Amino acid sequence: MKESFNxxxxxxxxxxxxxxxxxxxxxxxxxxxxYMFGFLFINLATMLLSLSSSIAGRYVVDDATNYKSxxxxxxxxIMLVTTIASILISSLSNLFSSxxxxxxxxxxxxxxxDNIQKSDWLKLSKFHSGDILARLSDDVSNVASTLITLVPxxxxxxxxxxxxxxxxxxxxxxxxxxxxxxxxxxxVANLLFRRRYSEYQKSLQESQSEYYSFFQxxxxxxxxxxxxxxxxxxxxxxxxxxxxxxxxxxxxxxLSNVMGSAMRLIYNIGYVVTFSLCAYRLTTATIDANGVxxxxxxxxxxxxxxxxxxxxxxxxxxxxxxxxxxxxxxALRIKEISEIDNEDYKIKEITPKSISLKATNVQFSYQTDxxxxxxxxxxEIPSNSHIGIVGTSGNGKTTFIRLLLSLxxxxxxxxxxxxENNNHEEACPSSRRFISYVPQGNTLMSGTVRDNLLAxxxxxxxxxxWEALRFADAEDFLKNNHDGLDTxxxxxxSSISEGQAQRIAIARAWLRNKPxxxxxxxxxxxxxxxERRIFEKLTKxxxxxxFIITHRRSMLSYCDMILEITDDGHAILTKNESINSDKV
Ligand SMILES: Nc1ncnc2c1ncn2[C@@H]1O[C@H](COP(=O)(O)OP(=O)(O)OP(=O)(O)O)[C@@H](O)[C@H]1O
Ligand SMILES: [Mg+2]
Numbered sequence: 251m252k253e254s255f256n257x258x259x260x261x262x263x264x265x266x267x268x269x270x271x272x273x274x275x276x277x278x279x280x281x282x283x284x285y286m287f288g289f290l291f292i293n294l295a296t297m298l299l300s301l302s303s304s305i306a307g308r309y310v311v312d313d314a315t316n317y318k319s320x321x322x323x324x325x326x327x328i329m330l331v332t333t334i335a336s337i338l339i340s341s342l343s344n345l346f347s348s349x350x351x352x353x354x355x356x357x358x359x360x361x362x363x364d365n366i367q368k369s370d371w372l373k374l375s376k377f378h379s380g381d382i383l384a385r386l387s388d389d390v391s392n393v394a395s396t397l398i399t400l401v402p403x404x405x406x407x408x409x410x411x412x413x414x415x416x417x418x419x420x421x422x423x424x425x426x427x428x429x430x431x432x433x434x435x436x437x438v439a440n441l442l443f444r445r446r447y448s449e450y451q452k453s454l455q456e457s458q459s460e461y462y463s464f465f466q467x468x469x470x471x472x473x474x475x476x477x478x479x480x481x482x483x484x485x486x487x488x489x490x491x492x493x494x495x496x497x498x499x500x501x502x503x504x505l506s507n508v509m510g511s512a513m514r515l516i517y518n519i520g521y522v523v524t525f526s527l528c529a530y531r532l533t534t535a536t537i538d539a540n541g542v543x544x545x546x547x548x549x550x551x552x553x554x555x556x557x558x559x560x561x562x563x564x565x566x567x568x569x570x571x572x573x574x575x576x577x578x579x580x581a582l583r584i585k586e587i588s589e590i591d592n593e594d595y596k597i598k599e600i601t602p603k604s605i606s607l608k609a610t611n612v613q614f615s616y617q618t619d620x621x622x623x624x625x626x627x628x629x630e631i632p633s634n635s636h637i638g639i640v641g642t643s644g645n646g647k648t649t650f651i652r653l654l655l656s657l658x659x660x661x662x663x664x665x666x667x668x669x670e671n672n673n674h675e676e677a678c679p680s681s682r683r684f685i686s687y688v689p690q691g692n693t694l695m696s697g698t699v700r701d702n703l704l705a706x707x708x709x710x711x712x713x714x715x716w717e718a719l720r721f722a723d724a725e726d727f728l729k730n731n732h733d734g735l736d737t738x739x740x741x742x743x744s745s746i747s748e749g750q751a752q753r754i755a756i757a758r759a760w761l762r763n764k765p766x767x768x769x770x771x772x773x774x775x776x777x778x779x780x781e782r783r784i785f786e787k788l789t790k791x792x793x794x795x796x797f798i799i800t801h802r803r804s805m806l807s808y809c810d811m812i813l814e815i816t817d818d819g820h821a822i823l824t825k826n827e828s829i830n831s832d833k834v
Contacts, residue, residue, distance in 0.1 A: 265581075292343040296339045296343060300336050305417070305552065307552065313548075328829035346522070359386055366382070385459070394576040409820075427551060432523060436561075452574060458495075460495075463493065521554070603684075603765060605633055607670060610628050611663035612626070624815070635795055637813050641814055653665055654685070665677040685766045687759060687770075692755075700733070703719075727750055747775075764794075771800065785808040812824050
């Protein structure tokens with residue numbers, strides 16, 4: 251208990267963190283301030299109308315008890331008009347808040363999505379996609395709804411409390427003071443109760459990430475789950491996650507109910523005390539020198555209406571602390587992904603027709619404490635060469651390709667692209683503009699074959715698409731057994747064979763038609779004849795620098811040079827004729 255209180259206290263009083271998060275929230279909501287002011291204005295109007303209606307009510311009762319019929323109907327009319335207006339405005343407020351809520355949530359999501367697209371690949375890959383999904387959906391919704399409703403509500407309730415206190419003091423200072431004390435006791439008790447409730451917020455939000463990650467993984471890997479007969483185990487895992495979440499939800503609901511009941515008790519006692527005191531005041535009321543009663547039925551009605559209005563507001567203020575805490579947790583989770591470093595896009599220095607490559611002492615490790623994956627790599631590769639990259643599995647071939655693509659940066663050393671006019675460009679994300687890439691594994695996107703090919707070149711004509719498919723030996727199966735360019739590719743390309751998926755991926759890269767072509771195990775699922783046909787066509791094209799990663803020794807006969815990544819992460823570049831078949 252003491253420990254959790256300390257944790258909560260530290261979190262609430264971590265001023266620097268609170269300052270940073272407030273600054274960040276102000277930044278992301280900057281464009282929506284006018285809507286928040288609009289919402290604040292509507293709520294203020296509703297509150298003022300309710301107060302006016304209560305004051306008019308007091309005069310209705312006083313006139314009625316004094317048989318003054320002249321003003322009676324006027325006040326009844328005021329009550330009626332203010333009540334109807336307040337109902338209309340409050341429904342307008344609901345509409346407005348849903349509209350602004352969606353606008354803000356989509357605005358924040360768009361900004362984060364934009365950042366994710368531009369962020370550093372390695373840093374982003376540390377997050378589970380399910381976790382990112384949870385942050386983008388639930389956390390963003392939480393931040394948007396809290397910002398839109400909570401901040402204006404705090405301000406309106408604050409103004410309401412001050413106004414009510416002024417009215418109460420003007421009518422009966424002693425009773426107002428008693429009301430203030432009861433309100434303060436309620437507020438403190440409320441804060442104490444809510445403290446515990448807030449502790450569950452972080453765990454609940456984290457468990458949502460666990461939930462999404464599990465679902466996402468289970469759906470993406472459903473084939474593996476079935477073939478390894480893991481269905482029951484997976485259902486069990488799901489039950490455990492659900493049970494953990496249920497426990498948290500139940501704990502916070504029980505606490506919330508206990509709090510609600512306790513608060514109702516305190517405020518109902520407060521109401522009874524106010525009612526009794528008002529009744530006592532009525533019995534002891536006197537007529538002053540001006541002939542006015544010191545306490546009237548109207549004053550009692552006004553007091554009771556105001557007390558119940560204030561009770562509702564204070565009760566809603568009781569939610570402020572947990573909601574602020576939950577806002578902070580969500581904001582921190584969104585801020586974390588929105589602040590993943592962006593890639594360093596340099597100005598495009600060269601627009602080459604052909605490219606040579608120079609690596610000087612390139613060194614790279616994924617984690618500094620785990621040692622280098624690539625060490626001191628130096629070589630020069632002339633333009634339009636075809637380079638076979640070999641090495642034991644896990645030696646760093648794909649890592650080397652990631653360096654070429656600037657998905658990762660060398661820890662030291664340099665990797666330069668040199669164009670036909672001897673202009674140099676240090677490898678950077680914008681160097682991807684002259685690279686076509688067929689990644690390892692299945693990387694087709696769901697949609698049609700046409701959608702995938704257009705991702706390679708958005709301006710490609712049907713003829714060019716078929717030409718690329720012919721190059722990748724994919725024409726026949728698409729024409730004979732499928733719907734041609736309209737063949738549907740399901741998620742994970744499970745609707746076609748792996749070799750067919752690889753051939754479409756090769757056609758996609760071919761359509762992109764850039765001076766560098768990288769094939770990372772791009773033909774690993776193909777039979778030797780098909781693979782050979784593709785490589786024979788490739789060798790005829792001497793207008794590209796090609797990097798071909800392969801575990802098949804026979805394919806190296808199509809390469810001019812062999813780059814071997816050794817077990818200690820070094821690279822040895824040799825001309826093909828000098829390659830010794832034992833070595834590769
Ligand atoms: N994102 C990553 N984070 C940390 N370590 C990684 C990451 N990707 C790869 N590695 C590690 O870096 C080393 C080189 O991996 P890489 O994928 O480059 O090997 P590879 O030569 O392409 O292997 P294969 O022939 O099996 O495809 C391996 O030890 C691997 O575990
Ligand atoms: Mg690899």
